[in-house]
Amino acid sequence: MTHSSLQLLLLLVVLTDFAVLGTSRLSACIRWIAFQGAILGLLPLVTEGELTTHVVALAIGTVIVKAILLPGFLRWAIREAAIRREVEPLVPYMGSMLLGAAALGAAFAVASTMPVSARGSLVVPVALVTVMIGMVILITRAKAVIQVVGYMMLENGVYIFGLTLARRVPFLVEAGVLLDVFVGVFIMGIVVFHINREFDSISAVNLTELRES
Amino acid sequence: MLIELLIVVVPLAAGALAYVVQGARARSALLLTIATLHTGAVGLLWVHQADRAPGGWLMADELGLVVLSTVSVLFLVVAYYAVGYLRDQTPRGGRAFVSCLLAFLSATSLVALSQHLALLWVGMESTTLAIAPLIYARHDRRSLEAVWKYLVLSSVGIALALLAVFLLATAQPVDGGSRALLLPDLIGGASRLDPWWLRASFVFALAGFGTKMGLAPLHTWKPDTYGEAPSLVGGLMAGALTSCAFLGLARFTQVAMAAGLQDFVRPLLIASGLFSLLVAAAFIIGQADVKRLLAYSSVEHMGLLVLGLGIGGAGAYGSVLHLINNGLVKGMLFLAVGNLVLAAGTSVVADMHGMLRVRPVSAWLLVIGLFAVTGSPPFGLFISEFSIITGAVREHHPWVAAATVLMLTIIFVGIAGMIIDIVYGEPAGAADESSSGAERPSFVVGPVILASIVLLLGLYIPAPLRAAIGRAAASLGGMRP
Numbered sequence: 001m002t003h004s005s006l007q008l009l010l011l012l013v014v015l016t017d018f019a020v021l022g023t024s025r026l027s028a029c030i031r032w033i034a035f036q037g038a039i040l041g042l043l044p045l046v047t048e049g050e051l052t053t054h055v056v057a058l059a060i061g062t063v064i065v066k067a068i069l070l071p072g073f074l075r076w077a078i079r080e081a082a083i084r085r086e087v088e089p090l091v092p093y094m095g096s097m098l099l100g101a102a103a104l105g106a107a108f109a110v111a112s113t114m115p116v117s118a119r120g121s122l123v124v125p126v127a128l129v130t131v132m133i134g135m136v137i138l139i140t141r142a143k144a145v146i147q148v149v150g151y152m153m154l155e156n157g158v159y160i161f162g163l164t165l166a167r168r169v170p171f172l173v174e175a176g177v178l179l180d181v182f183v184g185v186f187i188m189g190i191v192v193f194h195i196n197r198e199f200d201s202i203s204a205v206n207l208t209e210l211r212e213s
Numbered sequence: 214m215l216i217e218l219l220i221v222v223v224p225l226a227a228g229a230l231a232y233v234v235q236g237a238r239a240r241s242a243l244l245l246t247i248a249t250l251h252t253g254a255v256g257l258l259w260v261h262q263a264d265r266a267p268g269g270w271l272m273a274d275e276l277g278l279v280v281l282s283t284v285s286v287l288f289l290v291v292a293y294y295a296v297g298y299l300r301d302q303t304p305r306g307g308r309a310f311v312s313c314l315l316a317f318l319s320a321t322s323l324v325a326l327s328q329h330l331a332l333l334w335v336g337m338e339s340t341t342l343a344i345a346p347l348i349y350a351r352h353d354r355r356s357l358e359a360v361w362k363y364l365v366l367s368s369v370g371i372a373l374a375l376l377a378v379f380l381l382a383t384a385q386p387v388d389g390g391s392r393a394l395l396l397p398d399l400i401g402g403a404s405r406l407d408p409w410w411l412r413a414s415f416v417f418a419l420a421g422f423g424t425k426m427g428l429a430p431l432h433t434w435k436p437d438t439y440g441e442a443p444s445l446v447g448g449l450m451a452g453a454l455t456s457c458a459f460l461g462l463a464r465f466t467q468v469a470m471a472a473g474l475q476d477f478v479r480p481l482l483i484a485s486g487l488f489s490l491l492v493a494a495a496f497i498i499g500q501a502d503v504k505r506l507l508a509y510s511s512v513e514h515m516g517l518l519v520l521g522l523g524i525g526g527a528g529a530y531g532s533v534l535h536l537i538n539n540g541l542v543k544g545m546l547f548l549a550v551g552n553l554v555l556a557a558g559t560s561v562v563a564d565m566h567g568m569l570r571v572r573p574v575s576a577w578l579l580v581i582g583l584f585a586v587t588g589s590p591p592f593g594l595f596i597s598e599f600s601i602i603t604g605a606v607r608e609h610h611p612w613v614a615a616a617t618v619l620m621l622t623i624i625f626v627g628i629a630g631m632i633i634d635i636v637y638g639e640p641a642g643a644a645d646e647s648s649s650g651a652e653r654p655s656f657v658v659g660p661v662i663l664a665s666i667v668l669l670l671g672l673y674i675p676a677p678l679r680a681a682i683g684r685a686a687a688s689l690g691g692m693r694p
Contacts, residue, residue: 115409131376138369144361151368158376165382165393177335177375183342184368191349191361 006046010126012039013160014104017133020153021100022093026078026145030071033149036156037066043163058174062159065178070152070185074145077189091140099140103132123164130157144192148185155181216261217271220254220281221323223247228315232308240311241296247315248285248292251322255285259677270329270395276685279533280460281325283540284453286666288318290659291445294548297655298445302555309346316343317449324457330394330464334371334378337425337461340454341367348442359441366434370424377417377465384410396464403471411472418465419481425458426515427508428485429492436496439508440560444551447504451511451543456536459518463689466522470690475525482523483613489516490620497627503550504560506631507543510586513624514539520617521601522689528604529691533682534674535597538667542585542594545663549578552656553635562631567640574657576636578664583632585667587625593670604691 016036023029041063048055089096107128114124134154138147162177227247231240258273259282273281295314320343323336341364349360382394384406392398399406424431439447469478493513500506514535521532550560552575557565568576588598598621605614674682686692 113409115407131372135369138365147365151365151372154369154372155375158372158379161376162379165379177331184338184364187342187345188364188368191345191357191364194349194357 006043007122009039009043009046010122010160013126013156014129017130017153018097018100020149021096021133021137024093026143027075029146029149030074030078033152033156034067034071036153037068037071038063040066040156040159040163043160047163061174061178065182066152066156069182073186073189074148077192078145081192089140090142096136096140099136100133103136104129107132123160127157127161130154130160132157144188148188148192151188152181152185216254216257217269217273217326220251220258221271221319221326223319224251224315224322225319228312228319231315232312234308237299240308241299244292244311244314245296248289248318251318252285252289255282262677262681270332271326272328273326274328274685274688275681276460276463276533276688277325277327279537279681279685280456281322283456283537284318284321284325287449287452287540287544287663288321290544290663291449291548293655294445294659297653298443302443310350313343313347314449317347317453319343321453321457324460328396330378330381330396330399333461333464334375337374337422337457338371340457341371341425344446344450344454347446348438350443350446351441356441359437363434363438366431367425370421370431372421373417373424374421374461377414377421380410380414380417381465381468383407384414396467399468400471403468404473406468406472408472408474411469411474412477415465415469415474415478416481418462419485422458422462422465423485423519426455426462426519427512428515428519429489429512432489432492432512432515435512436505436508439511439547440502440504444504444547444554447507448544448547448551451507451547452540455511455515456540459515459536462519463522466690467688475690479523479525482519483610486516486518486520486523487613487616489513489519490617490624494620494623494627497624500627500631501562502560503562503565503631503635504554506628507546507550510546510624510628511543513620514543514586517598517601517617520613521597521604524601524604524608524610524613525690526604526608526692528601528608529689530682530686531597531600531602531604532691533685533689534600534670535594537682538593538597538670541663541670542582542592542667545578545660545667546582546586548656548660548663549575549582552652553579562634565635566638567636569636571640572652574652575660578657578660579632580636581664582660583628585664587628588621589625591668591671593667596671596674 013036016032016039019032020029020036023032041059044055044058044062045051091099107125110128111125131154134150134152134157137150137153141147141150159177162174224247227243231243234240234243255278258278262273262278292314295311299310317340320336320339324333324340327333327336345360345364348363349356378394381399385393385399385402386405386407420431427435439451442450466478466482489512493509493516496509497506497513500509518532518535518539521528521530521535553565553568553572554560556572556575557568559565568579585592585594588594602614602617605611605617683692
């Protein structure tokens with residue numbers, strides 16, 4: 001039971017990766033990343049057999065930061081800075097979907113060389129796919145807000161991997177990681193806000209004044 | 214343990230206090246007091262070196278202590294400079310400026326003292342977050358672009374470093390024997406680490422901390438950021454932040470070497486170091502902006518640090534010594550250049566000729582800095598670069614040694630050409646002649662002190678420091694030449 005619900009949740013994570021990759025509306029992307037954050041919150045409840053306070057606190061903290069606070073903050077930034085709603089990809093959607101598929105293949109190829117003890121679990125390949133698709137979004141999208149979403153996805157991938165260690169890495173560290181991600185996205189959001197005011201557009205493509213001449 | 218904890222916590226608390234305090238003068242006094250106390254506390258760590266109890270999350274081992282001392286001295290000088298700077302420059306949000314500086318001191322101290330690798334990561338991420346608002350001090354398009362590039366690239370780097378930390382934890386055996394991610398346990402139980410996970414961990418650590426250090430090809434944030442940030446912030450980044458990032462990479466190297474992965478780790482480090490030297494040499498030639506030049510010079514020195522680490526033997530000793538020298542000389546150069554840029558109103562070399570007449574002391578400092586940063590005798594960098602090159606020859610890498618010497622020569626020619634252009638010639642009209650020759654002491658005392666230390670380190674290294682560097686190098690698989 002636990003095993004199959006874990007596989008189901010991990011499958012949902014991969015689906016949300018691709019959903020963000022293929023969505024053209026900014027608000028929908030943010031909704032998907034919030035959904036992914038909520039799944040991440042459920043994961044420790046499934047991976048750990050017993051519900052200790054540590055596990056429950058980790059689950060609640062994850063949901064609050066990744067599914068509620070950060071997406072809410074991004075929505076606020078979009079509204080306040082009056083950002084246009086399209087994602088504006090530099091690479092067409094079909095191309096980024098292909099990149100995503102390649103990432104999926106690469107992740108499973110890497111996972112097949114893992115030591116025997118870790119094989120069979122979906123955790124590592126799913127974590128890798130999420131990291132790689134996050135990077136694809138960071139690189140192929142023009143708007144700064146969607147780049148922040150890509151960064152959040154990348155962090156989610158790392159976080160999924162970290163959940164396999166929940167019992168061994170102390171609580172303080174997990175709290176530190178969550179806090180750092182939160183502050184990081186917060187500062188990014190503020191910069192995004194200023195970029196929009198200075199450039200009248202949130203597109204990072206306009207950020208080209210600094211170059212080697 | 215108590216001193217270590219105070220070294221991290223007090224600056225952070227003071228940073229919060231600085232945000233509340235009204236009045237620029239009180240904030241400056243706070244900054245200077247904390248910086249002085251910090252250096253004093255680090256001095257205490259040197260005195261009490263013998264009775265260190267290993268095992269805690271925070272402990273100053275030799276390598277950490279060397280990094281911490283470099284950071285502390287540099288920060289003290291920069292804090293003194295900042296007090297004068299804040300008197301007539303008002304970077305956006307003067308309150309936040311001092312707060313962020315103090316938070317940065319706390320974060321770098323945490324990195325230097327962490328014996329727990331996840332805690333080290335938290336410190337490293339905090340340095341990024343503390344320094345980002347400082348880059349954006351000018352509040353215009355260019356600094357906005359710089360801070361965005363910096364945030365995105367170093368956030369990706371830091372995420373990869375976190376993955377490296379997790380992979381390392383996975384490499385540890387599950388049974389109770391060793392505590393997760395504590396450095397002494399990792400090194401002590403290195404033979405029981407799983408090599409597959411350990412290799413994966415090292416690759417991500419190299420990419421992640423390499424991005425934070427600005428190793429080529431992940432250095433692209435550096436010229437933009439250093440070019441746009443206020444000079445004193447640039448000095449802190451090039452001197453302190455990169456040293457901390459190097460320490461992160463060095464910690465992972467320590468573990469990998471202890472586990473017997475030398476043949477995997479060393480070629481990666483050497484290749485990465487040489488490539489950084491190559492990129493630095495290519496972009497230093499014909500560079501038009503002096504701050505961007507300093508950024509590429511920083512890429513060069515990060516390359517040398519990693520190269521020495523990869524060579525091992527005398528190279529590792531040179532690497533640790535170079536970390537101190539590079540930290541101090543970068544601080545000095547950025548402050549001196551900052552003075553000239555303030556006078557000329559630009560950092561484009563074509564518009565800043567004849568600085569010897571406009572700002573004689575800073576211009577002379579720049580000339581001294583030229584010889585120091587390119588590793589000419591009798592400065593400290595000569596000794597450390599010489600150790601790295603000797604190390605390469607002794608460890609049977611003659612081609613690495615030859616390539617390094619060639620790049621260093623090219624870089625010397627590039628930097629010398631630009632600095633001569635800046636110092637000599639007729640001053641441009643823009644520079645105000647009225648203030649010629651008059652330089653405020655607080656703007657030149659700091660760089661003069663740093664230059665003196667770098668000169669002293671080239672002539673004589675005190676015995677305790679020499680011993681500490683030797684032990685730090687030994688922990689990285691090196692030895693005293």
